[in-house]
Amino acid sequence: MNEVDLVLVGGGGAGSLLLAALDRHDVRGLRIAVVDPVRKRGQDRTWAFWGRPDADLDPMLSASWQRVEVTTSAGRRLLDLAPLRYAMVRSAPVYERAAEAERRLGVTRIDAPVGALDDDGATVTVRDDDGRTLLRAGWVLDSRPRPPRRPGRTSWLQHFRGWWLESATPVFDPGRAVLMDFRTPQPARGVSFGYVLPVSDRYALVEYTEFSPELLGDAGYDAGLRGYADLLGLDLAALTVREVENGVIPMTDAPFDGRPSPRVVRLGTAGGATRPSTGFTFAAMHRQADEVARALAAGRAPVPRPAYPRRHLWMDAVALRALDRGAVGGPEFFDRLFDRNPAERVLRFLDGATSPAEDLAVMRSSPLLSMTSAVLGDAAGRLRARLRPAPGDLRG
Numbered sequence: 001m002n003e004v005d006l007v008l009v010g011g012g013g014a015g016s017l018l019l020a021a022l023d024r025h026d027v028r029g030l031r032i033a034v035v036d037p038v039r040k041r042g043q044d045r046t047w048a049f050w051g052r053p054d055a056d057l058d059p060m061l062s063a064s065w066q067r068v069e070v071t072t073s074a075g076r077r078l079l080d081l082a083p084l085r086y087a088m089v090r091s092a093p094v095y096e097r098a099a100e101a102e103r104r105l106g107v108t109r110i111d112a113p114v115g116a117l118d119d120d121g122a123t124v125t126v127r128d129d130d131g132r133t134l135l136r137a138g139w140v141l142d143s144r145p146r147p148p149r150r151p152g153r154t155s156w157l158q159h160f161r162g163w164w165l166e167s168a169t170p171v172f173d174p175g176r177a178v179l180m181d182f183r184t185p186q187p188a189r190g191v192s193f194g195y196v197l198p199v200s201d202r203y204a205l206v207e208y209t210e211f212s213p214e215l216l217g218d219a220g221y222d223a224g225l226r227g228y229a230d231l232l233g234l235d236l237a238a239l240t241v242r243e244v245e246n247g248v249i250p251m252t253d254a255p256f257d258g259r260p261s262p263r264v265v266r267l268g269t270a271g272g273a274t275r276p277s278t279g280f281t282f283a284a285m286h287r288q289a290d291e292v293a294r295a296l297a298a299g300r301a302p303v304p305r306p307a308y309p310r311r312h313l314w315m316d317a318v319a320l321r322a323l324d325r326g327a328v329g330g331p332e333f334f335d336r337l338f339d340r341n342p343a344e345r346v347l348r349f350l351d352g353a354t355s356p357a358e359d360l361a362v363m364r365s366s367p368l369l370s371m372t373s374a375v376l377g378d379a380a381g382r383l384r385a386r387l388r389p390a391p392g393d394l395r396g
């Protein structure tokens with residue numbers, strides 16, 4: 001079969017959530033293909049996210065917490081998230097559910113990398129890396145990692161290493177997760193923090209994370225993790241590292257194209273589902289998968305709303321710029337957000353789900369003055385760039 005209705009290019013996080021959603025919404029009668037050189041299975045990442053309890057996701061969760069901690073050197077804040085909860089899902093059950101959905105939907109699988117997508121407005125020709133036609137499709141949902149449409153003004157990375165730690169005796173509190181702990185030594189440019197996601201009193205994921213322009217070497221992440229374990233009072237000699245998890249997520253105000261051509265829709269990180277100020281992606285991917293599946297079930301075009309409102313992306317650009325310029329400290333920024341707003345509002349804001357009035361409250365509670373000067377710096381930079389004569393103009 002080389003004519004299909006729908007092709008998923010990429011079957012990672014976004015592709016897997018979409019397959020599950022198509023099955024859940026009983027989208028039948030469509031010819032669907034998945035093209036990805038890799039068949040995702042097993043444990044390659046752990047997703048943490050928040051939201052209301054959810055009949056679809058909850059059976060797959062490894063753990064969830066009603067209360068989380070945000071800690072700075074000034075003290076520890078215990079946040080009650082009701083009616084939301086913070087949750088952890090490991091990749092294995094997500095990929096398994098997608099594989100099950102694939103069977104039930106009768107999906108065609110092609111294990112190859114996709115190269116070009118040629119969209120003539122009515123049909124998309126899906127080609128391999130050598131330009132050979134793999135398929136023709138009515139719609140393509142593309143979640144291959146892609147660079148943004150153009151570089152951002154601020155391009156940071158969220159990069160981290162986590163250890164799944166096992167203890168013979170109870171050392172973790174499964175009743176609460178640590179969302180962000182800023183007591184870690186702060187890098188010269190950027191923000192660092194640790195966090196703890198306990199699944200029991202003897203087993204937890206402990207991570208060291210940086211938001212900054214440059215990656216660390218292996219030794220840097222290990223030193224960060226050892227230092228954070230010390231801060232937690234954990235005796236590493238008495239613990240076993242069961243698994244190691246590394247990751248890099250873009251944090252940038254660069255624009256990601258949600259719809260590069262009429263019949264190609266981008267999903268996942270490539271489609272702008274990664275929130276620039278936090279790197280969180282999972283909730284937006286899940287939401288967009290649901291929207292696409294609902295649209296197809298109703299016979300509509302599979303085009304979700306943008307992952308985040310434009311005004312939130314603007315606010316994130318300002319925050320990233322202020323952090324990058326050192327106009328505001330990372331711990332101070334997040335601490336003030338949680339100090340002056342109900343936790344539930346901050347989390348809904350970070351998911352792109354707050355109203356303009358709530359956004360204003362969030363904006364007022366952040367270190368507004370320094371951020372505003374970062375915005376003015378931005379505007380001045382843009383103006384200077386526009387007024388600066390191009391090299392050719394000088395010759396004339």
Ligand SMILES: Cc1cc2nc3c(=O)[nH]c(=O)nc-3n(C[C@H](O)[C@H](O)[C@H](O)COP(=O)(O)OP(=O)(O)OC[C@H]3O[C@@H](n4cnc5c(N)ncnc54)[C@H](O)[C@@H]3O)c2cc1C
Pocket residue numbers: 009010011012013014015035036037038040044045046047048049112113114115143144145245246247248249267268269270279280281282283
């Ligand atoms: C280790 C790690 C932990 C993370 N933890 C969290 C978290 O806790 N919370 C959160 O919200 N976000 C988290 N993220 C961010 C985000 O949720 C994930 O990166 C998520 O997997 C993004 O989904 P995706 O579909 O965009 O990309 P991916 O899951 O990377 O999937 C992309 C797919 O495209 C395929 N592909 C690549 N090239 C081609 C090609 N040429 N043709 C066809 N297919 C191709 C790949 O094989 C892959 O299957 C994490 C990321 C990482 C790396």
